[in-house]
Amino acid sequence: MLRFCFALVLSSLASVALADLSGPLRVIDGDTVVIGETRIRLHGIDAPEKAQFCGSRTAPMWPCGSWITGEVRARFDGRNARCAAVDIDKYGRTVARCEVAGEDLGAALVRGGLAFAYLDYSHDYLPQQAAAMQRGAGLHGAGVQSPADFRKAARRGHDAQHLAKAPDGCVIKGNISSRGNARIYHVPGQSWYGTTRISPAKGERWFCSEAEAQDAGWRRAQR
Known part of the structure; x- marks a missing residue:
């Protein structure tokens, strides 16, 4: 009986965490936002870490991670969003698709070159990434190390x-x-x-x- 009750509690918590969310966004970084008390990792995208730098043979080093955070905040912080949760990640964050003014937030960020399609988890935003690469939008052409590789090196x-x-x-x-x-x-x-x-x-x-x-x-x- 105790195990059953414990399982029921966990199921209830998961249901709450995976419920649809709406309200003003608070931007943490290029792929993480908060609505109310819920921390949300945007589904299908990956953005440079705040401490990450970009550069190449033809471009000087610059703090692309902090720049991305600032750009996303300037465009979306405080705006109302509707998010549909799809999962809970290993850090306990809600993974969700979010819309602002009817536009898919992940698609907007990838299309603007502010984030990459996170192919380990989804191919949903490959068309937007291809278009951004063709235009040289945002990070494309800036010599950026993939966020996943940056995190691996840090670990x-x-x-x-x-x-x-x-x-x-x-x-x-x-x-x-x-x-x-x-x-x-x-x-x-x-x-x-x-x-x-x-x-x-x-x-x-x-x-x-x-x-x-x-x-x-x-x-x-x-x-």
Whole structure:
């Protein structure tokens, strides 16, 4: 009887969590919002983490994660939304599809280049992503590491450890090669960024921009 009651309580809680939600949005980041007391992970999309930086050979490093959060807040924070829950994730968040003024929020973010289709969970927003890539909208063409890969690196302790030691906003690693004393800098998203350690005693240092690194005589790592 006790087990039955416990199961009934869990079932009731799940039903409440999976109920449709409506009300003003509070934006947490590019793919997470809150309505009332319910934290919602938007279904089928993935956006850069707040601490994530973007950049490429042709584009300087810039804080794309915080930029995305600001853009989504500017467009949707405080607006009324209707969300239909589809699941509960492993962190206890409600996973839901949300609409603002009749428009699918996930579709709008992917179409605007502010988030990616999260193909591990859904292919619903592939058409919007293809259109955004063709236009070069938002993040496309900005040298962004996929949010999933960024999180994996952080879980391994690489990026999390090294970013924690970096001065605010200065995440480019100036490394001195053990062979030939070549001065090479690594930017987030490159192959060896996560495993590169900075030793000031060896003359290694952090840079706040690629221009700063190049002016100091360092060259960008090839990968």
